[in-house]
Amino acid sequence: MKLEQISDLPIVYMRRTGAYGEENNQLMARFKHWMTYNNVSKGNLLTDNAVVLGIIWDNPAHVPPEACRYDTALVLSAQQEITDECVQQAILQGGSYAVFTIEHTQEAMNRAWQVIFSELAGAGYQLDETRPILERYMPFMLEKHVCEICLPIQNRI
Template structure:
């Protein structure tokens, strides 16, 4: 895993939320629904620019699986508004180390098994924010997932 540093802006997002176990079928179905909403609202360019963010809001080691919140989000401009199936809020940006991983069960599991070691080896100082998944490919194409690890600085 060869990481890069990226700074995400503080910016308005639209999002859909699922409450339940991370990695569930419902989260996959929500991704399909969110992508359809993006297409239906002519935000495909935004998807290409910044990708869809997957934001786990709870620590699964401290929160029961049925109570874990997971948002799928897309950056939008100040003049754009949420409608229909989505809500909007402000995403607090910051500095991230980005790890690119094939979007397979095995590769994602390997990432989670080795992330602590990666953090130690690279002497990263973590910020108290969730690790974000970013998806830039459309479902049905070769899948790459980026993990954005929040760091100080």
Template sequence: MLFILYRDTVILSKLRENDVIKTNYELENFFMNYTIETIPTQQFAYMRRIGPYGEENYVLMATFKEWIQNNGLFNEDTVIYAVARDNPEMVAPGKCRYDVGISVVSTFPNSKDINIGSLFSGGKYMIFQIEHTIEGVNQFWMTFEDIFKQQNITNNVEKPILERYDKKLLDKGYCEMCVPLD
């Protein structure tokens, strides 16, 4: 599938107002870098925070990274998933759930600091590699729905969009957003 972008003046003006993106070329490159991948259902060791999305999510991520480092689970092959469970337009901000976790084997020992379970159901996802910056993440959230509509691509709104942080990509300044397709 070719992902061709048309010059959408509404999207471009919204992005330019916030100085997130300056040229059509930047917008095209942002959405040209994707793959389709089947992600299996997995068991995770994860931490959850409940409350408004924002800076506290960064604190949770830092706490989780410290926990996996202290437990010998952080290495070159580490892939961290983050899942914003709730739409803050439909759920009170104080009840929004944000999970951060890594895949573990089924025999992973229980710990009082960590939850064990499934973070998401597997399936087909459209994977966007984006810059691991506030601007890169904001650019994704501000544009992907409009671009999907424009290209007549339907995502599965019953499943959450996943943030994926592969250590090898993070070292190069990138992360991934995984949009469920089925």
């Protein structure tokens, strides 16, 4: 775990609402197709400076599964301007995050989700449930078969 201050991020995104699971992967595949069509990626390869996020807005322990929101997003650079009705635009609020680097496999992701919250608490930090959890994917990380889960934190317990 490392701590990171993430700035407010301009993003374009696609959203699905429903229980978290396989349909999130389908949304990511649809978003990757959109990025290829819009020259943000070449096939499954992101351009060098692209940052893709999976944004988990709701805690299924507090929100009914059918109301859980998941976005797949691309962080825009200052010079990027995208106007396409397939995606929405927003500014994702930044803040302090605990960042966990994990293998980019389904098994590793499942294991990580089982332990990261206790690791966070064990390090003396409290989850900030007013901001979303981020899954972060960048080309240099994907080349190493890793990704990051970024937990928003409030302060030390």
